[in-house]
Amino acid sequence: MSEEIKVTAEEVDALHTRLDQEAEASGYHLNPDVEHTKELVKGLLTNEKRYAYWACPCRLASGVKEQDLDIICPCDYRDPDLSEYGTCYCALYVSEEVLKGEKKLGSIPERRPSLKDRKKAKSKSTSPDISSLSQTVWRCKVCGYLCAREEPPGICPICKAKKERFERFI
Amino acid sequence: MDVKHVKGKDKGHIMMFALSTCGWCKKTKRLLNELGVEYHYTDVDLLEGKKKEGAMEDLERWNPKFTFPTLVVKNKCIVGYDEEKIKEAIGV
DSSP states (O other): OOOOOOHHHHHHHHHHHHHHHHHHHHHOOOOOOOOHHHHHHHHHHHHHHHHSSSSSSTTTSOOOOOHHHBBSOOOOOOHHHHHHHBOOTSSEOOOOHHHHHHOOOOOOOOOSSSHHHHHHHHHHHOOOOOTSSOEEEEEEETTTEEEESOOOOOOOOTTOBBGEEEOOOH | OOOEOOOOOSOOOOEEOOOOHHHHHHHHHHHHHTTTTEEEEEGGGGGGGGHHHHHHHHHHHHOTTTOOOOEEEETTTSSSHHHHHHHHOOOO
C-alpha cells in the first residue's frame, strides 16, 4: 500500500476557485456539481503530490510523465468529449448545456486509445514539409490553439496547458 | 491484491475495481453503501508491484480497456457509473 497522501480542504478550495476562474475566462466551465468537482480537484492534488503532475483522477496513471502527457489535466480528450458528450471523462469540465441543466451527466466511454494503439500512433506521426515556411506552426494538443513561432509558448494562452503539450503542426 | 470488504446484505458476489481519486468510483461506492449491499473493492492506484500486476490481470479479464470503475456483479461486468444497470444487476 502506498503512503496515505494528505490534501487539506483549504488546498482543494483554493485550486477549485483558481480552476473555475481560469475556465470561465477562456470559455470553459467546471461541473456545477461542486461536491463531485471538489473530489476531482482533491484527486488532482493527490496526483500532484505522488506523481508531480496532474494526472486525470479517473484514469490509472503510469507514474511516468512522458507516458501520461495525454492525460494530464486538461487532457487531450477534454475538448472532443465536451463536444460529443457535454462533459470530459472525469466530469471536471462540462459544456454550457450541462451547466444550464439542459443535459444530464453520466459516465462516458473512454476516448483514450489503448497503450498499444498509443505506441503505434507515436511511431507513425510525421510532420509535413516546413521548408517553405518562415516559422514553425505549433498546435496545443489540448484545445487546438495554433501559433507560428520558433518555440511553443510556455503556457497555452487559451487553455493554460504547458509547453510540453504542444506538437509541431506544420 | 488488497481487497477491502464492506459488510451488508448478501446480494451475490460484488467486486469493484476502483481508483482512490476517481469521482465516478466514489459515486459508485456511495450507491452501494446506500443500497446496503455487501461488496468488495480494491483501489488499484494504491497498489504497488506484484499486487498491482495481479489486480490488473484480474481486471483485464473483465475489462481489457482498464477503465474505472469496473464493477463485477455475479459474473456480470458493468463499466462506469451507471445507476440503473448497477441496480438491475444487483436485483434491487
